[in-house]
Amino acid sequence: MAVDTDTTAVDARGRLRQVPVQELVLPIVIIALIIVGVIIRPGVFLTSDNLLNVLTQASITGIIAIGMTFVIATGGIDLSVGSALAAASIAGGLLMPYGSWMFMIGALAMALLIGAINGAAIVWGKVVPFIATLAMLTIARGLALWMAERTPISLIELDILQWFGSGRVLGIPVPALIFVIVAVVGWVVLNRTTFGRRAVAVGGNRSAARIAGIRPGRVIFAVYVLTGLCVGISAILLSGRLASASPVVGNLVELDAIAAVVIGGTALTGGKATVTGTFFGVITFGLIFNLLNLLNMPTEIQGVVKGLLILVAVALQRRD
Amino acid sequence: MAVDTDTTAVDARGRLRQVPVQELVLPIVIIALIIVGVIIRPGVFLTSDNLLNVLTQASITGIIAIGMTFVIATGGIDLSVGSALAAASIAGGLLMPYGSWMFMIGALAMALLIGAINGAAIVWGKVVPFIATLAMLTIARGLALWMAERTPISLIELDILQWFGSGRVLGIPVPALIFVIVAVVGWVVLNRTTFGRRAVAVGGNRSAARIAGIRPGRVIFAVYVLTGLCVGISAILLSGRLASASPVVGNLVELDAIAAVVIGGTALTGGKATVTGTFFGVITFGLIFNLLNLLNMPTEIQGVVKGLLILVAVALQRRD
Amino acid sequence: MSDASGPLLEVRGLVKDYPGVRALGGVDLTVTSGQVHCLIGQNGAGKSTLIKCVSGLVEPTAGEVRFEGDLLPVGDPNASIARGIATIYQELDLVPHLSVANNVFLGHEHKRGPLLNRAAMHRETKALFARLGDEGISPTAEVSTLRPAQQQVVSMARALSHSAKLLILDEPSAVLDDVEVEALFGVVRRLTAEGVGVIWISHRLGEVGQLGDVVTVLKEGRTVATELPPDTPVDTLIRHMVGGRMEALFPDRGPSRDTTVLEVRGLTRTPDVVDASFTLREGEILGLAGLVGSGRTELLRLIYGLDPVQSGEVEVGGRRLPPGRPDLAIRAGLGLAPEERKSEGLWLDWSMVRNTSIADLSRFRRGPFTDLASERRDAARHLRSLNTQPDAPERAARLFSGGNQQKAVLARWLLRSCRVLLLDEPTRGVDVGARSEIYRVIADLAANGIGIVMVSSELAELLGFCHRVLVMREGHIVDELDGATSTEEDVLQSAVPVHHTTKAG
Amino acid sequence: TEEAQQPEQPQEPAGQQNTQAQQPGGVSGRPVKVAFSAPGADHGWLKAITDNARTAADKLEVELILTEGTNDSAAQVSQVESLISQKPDVLVILPHEGGPLTPVAQKAMQSGIPVVNVDREFSTPAAYRTWIGGDNYGIGKSAADLIANELNCQGNVVEIQGVAGISVTEQRTKGFTDGIKRCNGGIKIVASQPGDFLPDKGLQVMETMLQGQKDIKAVYTHDDDMAMGAVQAIRAANREDEMFITGAGGSKDAMNLIAEGGLYRATFLYNPSMSGSAVSLAKLIAERKGLSELVEPEVPSYIELPATTVTKDNVASVQQLGY
Ligand SMILES: Nc1ncnc2c1ncn2[C@@H]1O[C@H](COP(=O)(O)OP(=O)(O)OP(=O)(O)O)[C@@H](O)[C@H]1O
Ligand SMILES: Nc1ncnc2c1ncn2[C@@H]1O[C@H](COP(=O)(O)OP(=O)(O)OP(=O)(O)O)[C@@H](O)[C@H]1O
Ligand SMILES: [Mg+2]
Ligand SMILES: [Mg+2]
Secondary structure: OOOOOOOEOEOOOOOEOOHHHHHHHHHHHHHHHHHHHHHHOOOOOOOHHHHHHHHHHHHHHHHHHHHHHHHHHOOOOOOOHHHHHHHHHHHHHHOHHHOHHHHHHHHHHHHHHHHHHHHHHHHOOOOOHHHHHHHHHHHHHHHHHHHOOOOOEEOOOOHHHHHHHHOEEOOEEHHHHHHHHHHHHHHHHHHHOHHHHHHHHHHHOHHHHHHOOOOHHHHHHHHHHHHHHHHHHHHHHHHHHHOEEOOOOOOOHHHHHHHHHHHHOOOOOOOOOOHHHHHHHHHHHHHHHHHHHHOOOOHHHHHHHHHHHHHHHHHHHOOO | OOOOOOOOOEOOOOOEOOHHHHHHHHHHHHHHHHHHHHHHOOOOOOOHHHHHHHHHHHHHHHHHHHHHHHHHHOOOOOOOHHHHHHHHHHHHHHOHHHOHHHHHHHHHHHHHHHHHHHHHHHHOOOOOHHHHHHHHHHHHHHHHHHHOOOOOEEOOOOHHHHHHHHOEEOOEEHHHHHHHHHHHHHHHHHHHOHHHHHHHHHHHOHHHHHHOOOOHHHHHHHHHHHHHHHHHHHHHHHHHHHOEEOOOOOOOHHHHHHHHHHHHOOOOOOOOOOHHHHHHHHHHHHHHHHHHHHOOOOHHHHHHHHHHHHHHHHHHHOOO | OOOOOOOOEEEEEEEEEEOOEEEEEEEEEEEOOOOEEEEEEOOOOOHHHHHHHHHOOOOOOEEEEEEOOEEOOOOOHHHHHHHOEEEEOOOOOOOOOOEHHHHHOOOOOOEEOOEEOHHHHHHHHHHHHHHOOOOOOOOOEEHHHOOHHHHHHHHHHHHHOOOOOEEEEEOHHHHOOHHHHHHHHHHHHHHHHOOOEEEEEOOOOHHHHHHOOEEEEEEOOEEEEEEEOOOOOHHHHHHHHHOOOOOOOOOOOOOOOOOEEEEEEEEEEOOOEEEEEEEEEOOOEEEEEEOOOOOHHHHHHHHHOOOOOOEEEEEEOOEEOOOOOHHHHHHHOEEEEOOOHHHHHOOOOOEHHHHHHHHHHHHHEEOOEEOHHHHHHHHHHHHHHOOOOOOOOOOEHHHOOHHHHHHHHHHHHHHOOOOEEEEEOOOOOOOHHHHHHHHHHHHHHHHOOOEEEEEOOOHHHHHHHOOEEEEEEOOEEEEEEEOOOOOHHHHHHHHOOOOOOOOOO | OHHHHOOOOOOOOHHHHHHOOOOOOOOOOOOOEEEEEEOOOOOHHHHHHHHHHHHHHHHHOOEEEEEEOOOOHHHHHHHHHHHHHOOOOEEEEOOOOHHHHHHHHHHHHHOOOOEEEEOOOOOOHHHOOEEEEOOHHHHHHHHHHHHHHHHOOOEEEEEEEOOOOOHHHHHHHHHHHHHHHHHOOOEEEEEEEEOOOOHHHHHHHHHHHHHHOOOOOEEEEOOHHHHHHHHHHHHHOOOOOOOEEEOOEOOHHHHHHHHHOOOEEEEEEOOOOHHHHHHHHHHHHHOOOOOOOOOOOOOOOEEEOOOOEEOOOOHHHHHHHOO
């Protein structure tokens, strides 16, 4: 997936900046986790089955995190993704009688709508992203419960949908595959299209962006819609995996996604974003979760260990 | 509680700036909520009993929100307060056999410790606040579950503690009273002490603060410890109210506290803070919860209505 | 459509009201192709607002802007850009974490299909730098790693990338040293020769005579004089600007005393500052000259303890300062007015009072509380003593002009009654009127025994009233000159490296 | 690796156990390997679940792999997948939500690992070999019966629910509303709000209900821990004499209060010992045995534990079951 920005890491005097070290931290952490995994659960951890399992698990949050990278690049945040995931699943679920494709259309439409409302509230309603999407967190969850009448919708009859959740292509689980595709497309969009450059520009210096003729409002609106799209894709994969649409899924997905993005190196203040970093961040969390589970750690110890690992990983990346 | 900033709201030509309108939005929203309450639940809503009840309920989140105001003033955020609340309660609970005062010491010590670790991770570990406190969110919850062995600790024998939770002074519930006291002290500290000024200075322009002789690291460390103190007080009141220490309390308190602070007018980017606003923000949320519950609305509708109310309140405050 | 013989840009009756402030009150301006039109005026006169109306960044309240005879749509930066109006704004307008090439082509990227054509953008960026005579900047470098002067060049390249017919430069020389300004003149002359019209805004009135073809003076949002010839005497220009006569620009040098107040020995942080030593006496004004990037700012930061030193020490009044502790430096009597006023000196949303009192809050402590009344009183007194205009100490700093903002920073150190004041480019972006006031304040401070170290990129002001001038070159202090008797030539001779061919690091 | 582990019995790969005929001794030579997946243990009841499973496993000398996760179905699916990849003899699943965990359980069944479903039921019987669980609907029903009897089918009742949208909550609500129908409207549910199984939320909700409702005869809550918060609210409002409260689950604290008599009138067992039983069942299934007291040679496919009503009268007999 290569390096994200096309800036060299050499400063005015030709000295190497410390950035590369930072960018290497996550891969190193990942390798360390894998080594630990091999040592403590030999024969279980390092199987292609288990690693694909990690990737599949990571895919739901991961796809959302890719969208979130763009939101955070503009200096925003989207706290509503978890509830939006539930609302999208249920919206699709209501169309269940019409088949898998209608499910997908419904889920995507709901997710895009939520993204668009977020964007509109932020851009035209001038509500700060944190609050706008926090309100949406509450609204979307309410909507999901209301539409579902509080009970999960079984999707056991939707074969195509279930293929998206648990099918395989050349031995690779479909969600894992789609996650990788989304990550690659996200990388290209961020680094190789005007839209990506503009999202970073708006986050880095909004007035500079305006001066350059960019319309920041449009870009900001677009990143929330983009995240909506990612949520929609995730909702399809998740519902397929669960063969049911539940109004209570997606709890705290927002924090996991944001954490992955930030650990990856995207600045919460905006103006600096890396999809590669996000990808590694998602994988790191996936591995931590997988390892702690393989070790059968009780929840409370998992919490402590996970928190400490996050701290260590980020402290290693600290600047200078 | 008067106006928070002592800059006059009059512009160059003596006309009133639009700022006061913004500052009046929350009081207006509060009055509107009260009017709605009176209309739909006459005789129930507007009783001193119910209003004191709102204040009492708001006190747990409210006290934390006052501390959070300082954290956000420096441009930081503290996501760990909810779990810290649980961890502090349990730490106190473990000292339960030694009486109420030991409970309080235990709770305060744990809360301060968590605040100090947050501060240290941010200042010396150079981890961004969002991530440092997100990690602590996980760690503190794990710690609480682990210390409590996952079961609540009954505090039914601690009379003094219970007085803090449900006693009354001159008819006013103790938690409500303490909340008001904390708010007043918070206001004074923010607006009338060197520390408060420095916290805002660091948030507003960190490098200028350094040049003016402020040591930003210390100030930042201090605001997290201060929030820890607030969490400790909240933990005492909550445990007294519940007559038990439970490792699962405090769920999502962080989001409520942050939302109250931001709705109140404190900028998430730092450098601008108002304790009065936070107080009103907390009361607004308290009233919304109270009203929706008195109306016995189903959860899902509550979610939607609450979210919409937040959006409307903030959109009204938007700057021109 | 376009009328070749008519003026390039015609501004008629332009009005811009901000809430409570009339920034422009009916401005007229005519710019012709191939000419450099100098726009001068005091801080807050409305120069930047005027050009922002032209460039579409700000929507005027009334009035019209015609470009090549056609009415320009208002409030649409894209329309202005598309018609060939390129603007370099006063505030650096780059995106820090994007590459140089991305910044240059921001908003009008080259594409190949849906993707960016990076090769083409790099190639053209290189070509633009060549045209600007500055080939030392890599198109792939991240803008945040560049020095301000280099960033200025990137802004220029961006303006040129639009194949502009009208180029607007808002105080481009503020961050440049004399050598770089000269290079920029060359670029502008080449462009005008190609038929481009130029609006040049500057507070350095000397530039008017060197570069300009016509001069317009703005005062309080109105055109007070226009179409002045470039050889108009500076005195006349100043009279138009301030609306009256002005006393001598530079105050007299007072005597300096014999007591040493600051001693710097062997201060080093390679490669920016190497083995810098000097002493400063009470009441002395010591100038620090040098090209941009010669290490002057870094030297002040090292003295003040803002950056870690590798070796060397600083003594104030005979006592050694612990390194890396600005708070203790302040306690020992040091004060710093930083180079980046807005980003390092001020809280723009705070009142002037708060900006003034911030370095000495404990003075107003009564018990645990801050005594706001005496804070206000003392701060206002010092602001007033500097003749801060307008006299509204409770107003937010953002609403004051650059020169008056600078006074708040100075008042901060007056309040703190420090012994040594380190001033980094104290007059950058400050108009002549305010400049002479600031000079006077500095001279007054010195007369009261305060030692002053003043960094400036304008040799005229260093030689105008400093006792001594130290010249820095590539991190070394290479020369010491007497302020009264030396000439700009003398300084430049020491400041410019012998091998100086390009400006690149 | 599998063949390597059991060279003595190469003719019997683990994957076909449940389809083969009964064969005493089962996987002789090594202990039965049971994998247990539970949702995040952030609640007293769930802690008791995992504790009981561990105790049972120790007693029965079963190798137990126990994982707990977060309260998120997607995460639990991932856990179960990890467990499947460890090739246990039997899989025990207490799903966060029945429906969403169904496909992965079915996958396990298809790959030859019998699944014991605890508590929240999968949406198709094809996803489990045996289900064992409490009776959520029965809890609501029993609570309705108790309240109807105590109030003689007359009076206002408020309900504090669990987490909205999960089957436990919805069934406990449904059982209750169905149960009070026999009073023909004599008992009215005047307020019903979720308390998310959390004591602090229970406290807040109850406080507000006390403001809104001036006449409450009984409080029906979905959970003992959460009810503790409600108890505090009622006490603080000095309205203990006006009403009584019921819980659900069977926590120690609740049973103590019931034994005291007064406000806390009853709870309804939803006994976490079911996880221990599930492990026993898992062992029996792996060894292809039946329940010794039954005539049938195999473990039944559906075992519902009764929602025993615990009141002051019988609390002594069940107190040792409290968690
Ligand atoms: N966004 C704004 N809101 C309110 N007032 C403004 C704004 N921008 C400029 N002004 C006011 O308009 C007036 C003109 O400002 P402008 O920046 O055009 O001056 P200028 O001549 O460029 O000054 P300088 O030499 O300091 O750059 C000033 O009084 C300024 O305070
Ligand atoms: N942002 C930066 N990135 C890399 N190097 C820098 C940066 N800023 C300054 N430098 C280097 O630090 C050295 C000292 O710069 P310093 O700012 O002290 O010089 P100066 O004489 O004050 O010039 P200026 O007028 O630009 O402030 C210079 O050699 C310059 O190349
Ligand atoms: Mg200007
Ligand atoms: Mg400098």
